[in-house]
Amino acid sequence: MNDHSQLLNRTMGIIYPFVILFGIYIVLNGHISPGGGFQGGAVLSSVFIAKYLSQPIMFLDLYRIQTIEKYALLSLLILATLFITLNVYQLFVHSLVYYMVLANIIIGLKVACGMTIIFYRFAFYESR
Structure with missing residues (x-):
C-alpha cells in the first residue's frame, strides 16, 4: 500500500507548472529586479x-544532470571570458543586458x- 497522500500527489501535480513558471520569471527578470540565476535556480530545483x-x-538520471551542470559551468566561463576579452560591451549599447540575461x-x-544533485545524494545516502 502506498503511504503517500493522493491529495498531496494531485496538488503537487497542479502546482508544478506554476512553480516552473515562477522560477523562469525570476531567472529572466534578474537583471532588473532582485533575484536572478541563483534564486531562480533554487526555485526550479x-x-x-x-x-x-x-x-x-x-x-x-544523476549522471546526465551532472553533465548538464558541468557544461553550464564551462559555458558560463566561456561567456564571461569572451565578453571581457572582445570588449563587446563597448561595441553595442544593449550588449550588457543580453549578457546579464544569458x-x-x-x-x-x-x-x-x-x-x-545535492538533495538526491543526501536522500540516497540517508536511505541506506
Missing part, C-alpha cells in the same frame, strides 16, 4: 525536490542542477 518528496522514486539563465540552470 524545488520542483524536483517536491516531486521526490511526494513520490519517492528515482526518475532522474548569464542568469546559465547560472539558474547550474544552480537547479547542483541543488537537485
Whole structure:
C-alpha cells in the first residue's frame, strides 16, 4: 500500500507548472529586479525536490544532470571570458543586458542542477 497522500500527489501535480513558471520569471527578470540565476535556480530545483518528496522514486538520471551542470559551468566561463576579452560591451549599447540575461539563465540552470544533485545524494545516502 502506498503511504503517500493522493491529495498531496494531485496538488503537487497542479502546482508544478506554476512553480516552473515562477522560477523562469525570476531567472529572466534578474537583471532588473532582485533575484536572478541563483534564486531562480533554487526555485526550479524545488520542483524536483517536491516531486521526490511526494513520490519517492528515482526518475532522474544523476549522471546526465551532472553533465548538464558541468557544461553550464564551462559555458558560463566561456561567456564571461569572451565578453571581457572582445570588449563587446563597448561595441553595442544593449550588449550588457543580453549578457546579464544569458548569464542568469546559465547560472539558474547550474544552480537547479547542483541543488537537485545535492538533495538526491543526501536522500540516497540517508536511505541506506
